[in-house]
Amino acid sequence: MNIVVLIKQVPDTWSERKLSDGDKTLDRASSDAVLDEINERAVEEALKIKEAGGAEVTILTAGPDRATDAIRKALSMGADKAVHVNDDAIHGSDAIATAKVLAKAIGTVGDVDLVLAGNEATDGRSGAMAGMLGELLGWPSLTHANELTVENGTAKAKRETDEGTSDLEASLPAVVSVGEKINEPRYPSFKGIMAAKKKPVTTLGIADLGLDASEVGLAGSLVQVDSFAPRPPKSGGQKVEDEGDGGAKIAEFLVGQKLI
Amino acid sequence: MAEVLVLVDHVDGEIKKNTYEMLTAARRIGEPSAVVVGTPGTATKLAEGLAAHGAEKIYVAESDDTVNYLSTPQVDVLAALVERVSPPAVLIPAGADGREVAGRLAVRTNSGWLNDLVDIDGERAGTHSIFGGAFTVQSRATTDTAIVSWRSGSLEVEENAAAGTQETVEVPATDAAKSAKVSNRAPIVGGDRPELTEASVVVAGGRGVGSADNFNVVEGLADSLHAAVGASRAAVDSGYYPNQFQVGQTGKTVSPQLYIALGISGAIQHRAGMQTSKTIVAVNKDPEAPIFEIADFGIVGDLFSVAPQLTEEVGKRA
Ligand SMILES: Cc1cc2nc3c(=O)[nH]c(=O)nc-3n(C[C@H](O)[C@H](O)[C@H](O)COP(=O)(O)OP(=O)(O)OC[C@H]3O[C@@H](n4cnc5c(N)ncnc54)[C@H](O)[C@@H]3O)c2cc1C
Ligand SMILES: Cc1cc2nc3c(=O)[nH]c(=O)nc-3n(C[C@H](O)[C@H](O)[C@H](O)COP(=O)(O)OP(=O)(O)OC[C@H]3O[C@@H](n4cnc5c(N)ncnc54)[C@H](O)[C@@H]3O)c2cc1C
Numbered sequence: 001m002n003i004v005v006l007i008k009q010v011p012d013t014w015s016e017r018k019l020s021d022g023d024k025t026l027d028r029a030s031s032d033a034v035l036d037e038i039n040e041r042a043v044e045e046a047l048k049i050k051e052a053g054g055a056e057v058t059i060l061t062a063g064p065d066r067a068t069d070a071i072r073k074a075l076s077m078g079a080d081k082a083v084h085v086n087d088d089a090i091h092g093s094d095a096i097a098t099a100k101v102l103a104k105a106i107g108t109v110g111d112v113d114l115v116l117a118g119n120e121a122t123d124g125r126s127g128a129m130a131g132m133l134g135e136l137l138g139w140p141s142l143t144h145a146n147e148l149t150v151e152n153g154t155a156k157a158k159r160e161t162d163e164g165t166s167d168l169e170a171s172l173p174a175v176v177s178v179g180e181k182i183n184e185p186r187y188p189s190f191k192g193i194m195a196a197k198k199k200p201v202t203t204l205g206i207a208d209l210g211l212d213a214s215e216v217g218l219a220g221s222l223v224q225v226d227s228f229a230p231r232p233p234k235s236g237g238q239k240v241e242d243e244g245d246g247g248a249k250i251a252e253f254l255v256g257q258k259l260i
Numbered sequence: 261m262a263e264v265l266v267l268v269d270h271v272d273g274e275i276k277k278n279t280y281e282m283l284t285a286a287r288r289i290g291e292p293s294a295v296v297v298g299t300p301g302t303a304t305k306l307a308e309g310l311a312a313h314g315a316e317k318i319y320v321a322e323s324d325d326t327v328n329y330l331s332t333p334q335v336d337v338l339a340a341l342v343e344r345v346s347p348p349a350v351l352i353p354a355g356a357d358g359r360e361v362a363g364r365l366a367v368r369t370n371s372g373w374l375n376d377l378v379d380i381d382g383e384r385a386g387t388h389s390i391f392g393g394a395f396t397v398q399s400r401a402t403t404d405t406a407i408v409s410w411r412s413g414s415l416e417v418e419e420n421a422a423a424g425t426q427e428t429v430e431v432p433a434t435d436a437a438k439s440a441k442v443s444n445r446a447p448i449v450g451g452d453r454p455e456l457t458e459a460s461v462v463v464a465g466g467r468g469v470g471s472a473d474n475f476n477v478v479e480g481l482a483d484s485l486h487a488a489v490g491a492s493r494a495a496v497d498s499g500y501y502p503n504q505f506q507v508g509q510t511g512k513t514v515s516p517q518l519y520i521a522l523g524i525s526g527a528i529q530h531r532a533g534m535q536t537s538k539t540i541v542a543v544n545k546d547p548e549a550p551i552f553e554i555a556d557f558g559i560v561g562d563l564f565s566v567a568p569q570l571t572e573e574v575g576k577r578a
Contacts, residue, residue, distance in 0.1 A: 013509055013529050017391045024397075038510075095373055096366055119356075122509055125390075126375055127356060128363025131331060134438070135367040142440045143330070144356055157440075159330075161356035162504040162512065163271075164447035168330060170440040180510055181503070221402075222372030226385065228397040234535065236553045242561025247569025250520075250541055251577070253557045257539055259461075259518050260485070260574055 001055035001150070003046045004109050005079065006102060006117040006129065007039040009063050009070035013122050023218065024225040025092045026123060028064065035070040038118030040077070040185035042178045046116050047078045047186070049150055056080050058109050062090055062101050068201070075196035076188035083108060087205040092218035095124065099132040101216055104209035106137065108202075112173055114155065119144045119177040130177035140170035143177045262290035263317065265341055265350040267334065267361065270298065271447050273305040277458055278412040282351040283314040285415055288382040289349050292422070293317040295341065297326050297334045303426060311424025313417065318424055323431040332439040334361045336432045339368045342405055349384055354409035362409045372401025378414040392509065392532025413457045413515065448504055456488040456505060461518045464490030464507055464534070465500070468523020468544065468563060472500045478522055481567050484574040490514065490534075492524045508533035522563045526551025543567065 011017045015031035046057045059074045059082040061067050071082045085105050093101065106112055120127035134141030142148075145157035150172070157168045160179055188196070206216055214220055240249060254260045264286040269276040279294070286292035294315035296303040303320040310318055321337040338350060338361070352362045354376050366373035374380075379387035384406050388397045400406070456462065463485065465478035475489075482489045491501040493508060507514055509529035519537035524530060526542070526549055534540070535554055542555035543563045552558040559566050 013532070017394065019395055019397070095363060095375070096370075099363075099367060120510070124375075126363060126373075127359045131360040132363045132367050135335075135364045138438055140438055140440045141330070141360075143360060159442075160503065162448070163355055163357055164445065166330075166445040167443045168440040169443070171437065174440075222366075222370070223374060223399050223401050224372075226398040226400060228395050230395055231393055231536070234554050236558070237556035239547070239552050239555070239558040239560060241547075242559050242566055244565070245569075246543065246559040246561045246566035247571070248573050250543075250557060250559060250566070250570050251573035253541070254518070254574075255577070257556075259539060260577055 001049065001053065001113050002109065002111055003049065003055050003114045003116060004058045004060050004106055004112050005039070005042050005046045005074065006115065007043065007059055007061050007070055007074050008036050008118070008121050009033045009061065009067040010036045010121060010123040017123070019228050023092060024228055033066055033069065035073045036118060036122055038120065038178065038180065039074070041180070041182050042116040042118055043074045043077050043079060044183045044185040045148060045178055048183070058083060060102065060105055060109070061085070062098060062105065071201060072196050073188065075199045076192040077186060078192060081199055082201045084201055084203045085209070086203055089206050089213040089217045092221065093216050094221035094223045095126045095128065095132065096222055097216045097220045099129060099136055101206065101209065101211065102129070103133055103136040104211060105204065106133070108204065108209070114150060114172060115175040117175065117177045119179050130175045134175045137175070139173050139175055141175040141177070142168040142170055144179045145176055146179045146181045148176060148178070148182065262348050263293045263345045264290040265338065265345070265347045266292055266294050266315070267338065267350070267352045267358070268294050268296045268306060268310065269353040269358070270296070270302065270306055272449065273302065275306050275309045277417065278353050278410065280313045280417040281412065281415040282353070282410050283310070284418045285380050285410065286349070286351055287314050287420060288380070289384060291316045293319060295319045295321065295338060297321045297337050297431070299324055299327055307424055307426060311422055312419055314420035314422045315424050316422045318426045320426050320428045321431045325431055325434050327445060328442055329434045330440040330442050331357065331360045331364060332434050333431050335364045335368060336434070337429065338365050340432065341429065342369045347405055349406045349408055351408045351410050354411045359409050362407050366407040369405060371403045371405040371407050373407045373409070374399060374401060375409045376411050377408055378411050380408060389536065392513070393536035411513070453482065454486065454488045456490055456512050457514055459488035460516050461485045461487035462490050462514050462516045463487045463520045463522065464492065464524060465495055465522045466492035466524030467494035467498060469495060469500055475500055477564060477567050481520065481571045484571045484578070492530050521551050522567055524551055525549045526554065
């Protein structure tokens with residue numbers, strides 16, 4: 001089994017996230033960058049399949065130089081190798097342009113049986129990459145999986161979203177996106193961290209993928225950001241110690257605000 | 261006038277309010293056409309509501325396949341209509357299912373995708389609220405058709421009597437090799453409380469609530485205020501309250517008139533889902549809890565004495 005796991009390095013949700021004034025894209029320099037938590041779960045799921053029945057697990061990311069940190073983390077968890085698509089031309093890509101890059105990059109890995117992604121990135125929050133890739137590759141997509149089994153050329157998943165639950169089934173090759181409840185990702189072991197340093201990472205530019213600069217990045221995107229504005233910061237209001245009348249005090253406040 | 265397509269959000273023969281918001285927004289751009297994708301007989305139940313809220317046309321795409329495959333039937337139907345009527349915009353609900361339909365449709369039709377819009381004007385300039393409301397972003401699609409994912413609860417619904425002329429369209433046969441088969445569908449049906457993203461008051465509980473049973477304190481206050489109930493991820497992870505009520509970065513984004521946080525510390529990821537609420541009230545034992553930094557009114561105290569007292573006070577005034 002040949003598995004590709006899509007990972008994304010994102011601004012740490014614990015830090016302040018910003019957009020850059022110049023080209024109105026994500027300001028990746030202003031905050032700490034981490035491997036998105038949901039992608040650790042996607043890696044974990046791939047490793048479970050590998051441990052159960054054997055598989056080669058390839059990590060794939062499209063991102064700038066420092067995305068190598070996220071790649072190393074995924075490799076130290078136990079993935080076998082990685083493909084890093086790194087090209088200035090990709091900067092500022094919209095969701096469709098990103099999907100095109102990832103679809104081409106998956107093609108470089110060989111006969112892929114399964115692609116695993118997160119259901120939603122914490123920065124872009126498109127929540128649709130798996131479906132978009134399925135569309136481009138002509139493969140079924142099984143999304144928001146909170147349980148996954150892959151056997152005999154078939155993937156089965158339990159899907160869970162805010163809208164409800166259902167069972168999914170499709171033949172391989174397929175794209176699967178994982179939900180928050182699918183598993184608890186392992187911590188990289190010391191041995192894993194040492195081993196990761198020697199694992200192969202292939203770096204590709206868009207020319208290697210047969211793409212032209214006009215198809216990706218700000219140039220190739222079909223949406224354009226015109227302007228943005230930070231929201232004025234909200235400051236705290238009154239804070240009072242409960243002296244047995246806390247509930248009544250809130251009620252008074254709400255009456256004052258005409259909320260009750 | 262150009263037709264603007266709106267994918268109707270429905271469950272169990274009922275239209276979700278989000279659909280009316282989208283019809284209201286669509287009218288600014290052109291003539292709204294509702295698209296109903298569902299099992300045979302669905303559109304009959306929905307037609308009246310759609311016409312009353314501005315749908316000049318209703319495209320009826322009905323087949324049993326629509327519930328047997330994941331998102332492909334919706335994408336197929338909308339892609340055929342985009343081809344046929346060249347709409348300036350297609351509005352689709354921004355829930356998990358809808359975003360998948362939107363992303364795939366954008367790929368299929370090579371159209372720009374404006375994700376999670378809270379507003380759009382007649383010139384198709386969209387407004388997003390990102391990073392939990394920390395930034396407002398204006399964007400537009402550079403393509404003839406813009407695929408729009410619409411965040412529920414962003415707009416006042418307007419009634420607008422329209423023709424609601426029904427036209428049957430085909431649901432193309434689904435290619436089983438390219439689609440996930442769906443079985444055992446169990447939609448979450450809203451209880452008696454208002455829907456979280458649409459409610460004007462939300463009462464949310466965190467790890468401080470301590471157990472699933474104790475959540476009746478949160479529910480009691482919510483019911484006195486006709487509010488929806490929300491929960492922090494810690495409360496959901498601990499099994500106190502179901503997943504679909506999670507508010508925050510990886511849960512729902514809410515922006516009610518009033519948000520009451522009980523036993524929630526106010527981690528940045530929780531704030532990302534509620535800090536645009538108009539008024540925030542917090543109850544927490546810990547005077548240093550970060551939730552107080554954004555609360556308009558905070559009580560440092562035990563939620564188990566404060567919340568029931570507040571419920572009683574609200575009851576007296578009802
Ligand atoms: C605040 C913000 C708003 C945006 N709004 C829009 C918009 O309205 N329309 C639009 O077209 N684009 C938009 N974008 C751009 C879009 O988010 C990026 O193109 C992004 O790379 C793809 O979408 P996502 O990360 O949101 O994907 P999601 O679908 O949320 O990500 C799901 C999974 O896909 C995989 N994945 C995503 N990106 C990569 C990657 N680069 N490398 C490897 N795996 C990946 C990961 O497994 C991830 O967990 C926005 C970006 C930001 C930061
Ligand atoms: C990638 C990522 C995504 C995340 N997404 C989300 C998300 O969507 N939503 C979310 O909520 N979190 C999210 N989190 C988790 C977030 O970081 C916090 O862990 C979480 O919000 C904490 O929940 P809490 O406030 O209920 O619990 P805690 O932080 O444990 O706070 C409990 C609070 O209750 C108070 N308390 C205890 N007993 C009482 C009492 N009797 N009366 C009054 N107060 C009491 C305590 O003083 C404390 O402040 C995410 C984290 C990451 C890394």
